[in-house]
Amino acid sequence: MPDALLSTRELEAHYGDFQALFGISIDVFPEEVIAIIGANGAGKTTLMRSITGLLRNEPEMVVWKGQSVGGFRADQVAHLGIAMVPEGRQLFQSLSVKENLIIGGQMGRKGPWSLEKVYELFPILKERRNVPATALSGGQQQMVAIGRALMSNPDILLFDEISLGLAPIIIKSIYEALPKIIGQGMSAIIVEQDIAKAVSVSSRVYCLQEGRISLKGRSDELTREAISAAYFGV
Amino acid sequence: MDWINAIIQGILLGGLYALFAAGLSLIFGVMRLVNIAHGDLIVLAAFLGLTITTALGVSPLIALLLVVPVMAAIGYVLQRGILNQTLGEDILPPLLVTFGLSVIIQNGLLEIYSADPQKMSAGALETASIALPGDLNIGVLPLMMFVVAVAVIAGLQWIFYHSSLGRAFRAVSDKQDIAQLMGLNKAHVFGLAMALSLAVVGIAGVFLGIRTSFDPSIGPGRLIFGFEAVIIGGLGNIWGTLIGGIILGVSQNIGAQINPGWQLLAGHIAFLFVLAVRPRGLFPRID
Numbered sequence: 001m002p003d004a005l006l007s008t009r010e011l012e013a014h015y016g017d018f019q020a021l022f023g024i025s026i027d028v029f030p031e032e033v034i035a036i037i038g039a040n041g042a043g044k045t046t047l048m049r050s051i052t053g054l055l056r057n058e059p060e061m062v063v064w065k066g067q068s069v070g071g072f073r074a075d076q077v078a079h080l081g082i083a084m085v086p087e088g089r090q091l092f093q094s095l096s097v098k099e100n101l102i103i104g105g106q107m108g109r110k111g112p113w114s115l116e117k118v119y120e121l122f123p124i125l126k127e128r129r130n131v132p133a134t135a136l137s138g139g140q141q142q143m144v145a146i147g148r149a150l151m152s153n154p155d156i157l158l159f160d161e162i163s164l165g166l167a168p169i170i171i172k173s174i175y176e177a178l179p180k181i182i183g184q185g186m187s188a189i190i191v192e193q194d195i196a197k198a199v200s201v202s203s204r205v206y207c208l209q210e211g212r213i214s215l216k217g218r219s220d221e222l223t224r225e226a227i228s229a230a231y232f233g234v
Numbered sequence: 235m236d237w238i239n240a241i242i243q244g245i246l247l248g249g250l251y252a253l254f255a256a257g258l259s260l261i262f263g264v265m266r267l268v269n270i271a272h273g274d275l276i277v278l279a280a281f282l283g284l285t286i287t288t289a290l291g292v293s294p295l296i297a298l299l300l301v302v303p304v305m306a307a308i309g310y311v312l313q314r315g316i317l318n319q320t321l322g323e324d325i326l327p328p329l330l331v332t333f334g335l336s337v338i339i340q341n342g343l344l345e346i347y348s349a350d351p352q353k354m355s356a357g358a359l360e361t362a363s364i365a366l367p368g369d370l371n372i373g374v375l376p377l378m379m380f381v382v383a384v385a386v387i388a389g390l391q392w393i394f395y396h397s398s399l400g401r402a403f404r405a406v407s408d409k410q411d412i413a414q415l416m417g418l419n420k421a422h423v424f425g426l427a428m429a430l431s432l433a434v435v436g437i438a439g440v441f442l443g444i445r446t447s448f449d450p451s452i453g454p455g456r457l458i459f460g461f462e463a464v465i466i467g468g469l470g471n472i473w474g475t476l477i478g479g480i481i482l483g484v485s486q487n488i489g490a491q492i493n494p495g496w497q498l499l500a501g502h503i504a505f506l507f508v509l510a511v512r513p514r515g516l517f518p519r520i521d
């Protein structure tokens with residue numbers, strides 16, 4: 001087993017008095033895609049916010065390439081090569097499509113992705129590059145959010161419910177593009193409520209339930225029954 | 235002719251008011267901070283200009299070369315050192331802290347320079363004027379200040395909408411968290427915004443000090459003019475502040491033309507009128 005690229009170690013998260021995560025330990029290995037599934041309010045987004053530094057942690061709770069980075073600010077985490085496609089897309093409404101992409105690349109990290117490459121992946125974005133990003137359809141906005149994250153040439157990409165609120169046909173096309181996106185030596189964490197989707201794109205799955213890991217295992221070995229039980233806590 | 239003259243002088247004065255307003259508008263747009271000390275920082279810049287002109291024996295316009303970077307540096311340090319800590323969900327702390335800052339600057343200036351009115355002289359430029367047909371005279375200095383004001387506004391507009399710094403300003407203004415995910419350190423971006431704001435304050439302060447006499451107590455009055463210009467023009471609209479400044483300047487001069495005592499009152503009435511008719515200003519940009 002190689003060393004993990006990214007790990008959380010007994011990670012906890014709080015919103016005021018409310019504890020949202022209890023002792024979460026996960027690993028992501030280089031070039032690996034893992035999935036995190038769980039019902040509404042299980043803590044998936046909270047885990048993503050903790051990893052990216054939007055929620056502050058104890059330093060040793062997040063480990064990146066052997067270094068404790070839990071105390072880093074979000075912009076410092078971004079410089080490490082950790083990018084996120086946030087839940088709800090969260091595009092910058094004052095920026096055009098092109099500006100949203102450019103700002104994703106403003107750290108100047110080297111790698112395969114550039115404005116041209118993103119336009120190649122999603123040609124519609126090139127056509128609509130000068131439109132305010134929030135004027136696009138939901139599916140196109142999701143493409144901007146993905147492109148914006150790719151522009152930083154990250155080593156790992158976190159996808160938080162990219163299918164949320166999109167039409168099934170759009171979801172299908174985005175998932176079809178996924179191998180092209182992460183097939184470039186990148187690792188990924190895919191947060192998803194759709195269990196079948198999550199299992200099909202990942203090599204390992206963690207299931208969250210009320211802030212705890214209720215199940216983990218290889219995607220091809222977990223049975224539907226086991227996942228359902230862990231998911232709904234029945 | 236007196237009336238036309240009053241209007242022309244009002245337009246030129248409006249340029250100065252736009253300079254008061256631009257920095258205020260910029261930081262409100264980027265970080266939703268209302269800087270109560272803005273007017274006192276303008277006066278601080280005027281005194282800084284005065285000190286440099288007397289110490290080095292140079293024209294105030296040359297002193298700008300020092301005042302602007304020094305004010306920008308003060309802005310950056312002020313933002314990183316104090317103001318960033320006050321920003322958050324609650325809008326009260328930044329108001330209280332900048333109010334405190336206003337008091338501190340006023341008292342500091344009073345301590346150092348006394349309450350005596352001061353003025354900077356731009357030498358022969360001050361009396362130079364261009365004669366226009368129909369007995370009109372336009373002072374070279376007011377005209378120059380107006381041109382600079384327009385250029386500053388145009389420059390800010392360009393920075394905001396066409397530079398990477400402006401992109402960062404807009405991104406942080408839209409969504410602070412997500413902007414951080416792009417690798418932008420918001421504390422630094424806010425520092426740069428305040429630096430830019432106070433760089434403009436530097437120009438405004440020196441121009442103010444050339445145009446009129448000033449003393450440590452006049453800051454709050456300049457803050458009001460700046461506020462009024464921002465609100466008239468519409469929040470978040472940089473060109474709007476120029477229009478707001480001009481409307482304010484012209485109203486004041488027309489008021490003064492009717493009765494010298496009505497100058498300030500006329501400006502406030504114009505402000506209230508716009509507010510009553512268009513509560514969000516003439517050209518609002520921020521929702």
Ligand SMILES: Nc1ncnc2c1ncn2[C@@H]1O[C@H](COP(=O)(O)OP(=O)(O)OP(=O)(O)O)[C@@H](O)[C@H]1O
Pocket residue numbers: 015018020038039040041042043044045046047087193
């Ligand atoms: N800003 C917040 N303040 C207080 N509690 C919060 C906040 N954000 C989330 N929570 C709570 O933390 C828990 C985990 O929320 P989280 O958003 O991480 O869940 P999730 O698994 O992403 O759910 P979903 O599938 O709906 O996106 C929930 O109980 C939620 O109510």
Ligand SMILES: [Mg+2]
Pocket residue numbers: 044045046087160161
């Ligand atoms: Mg979520």
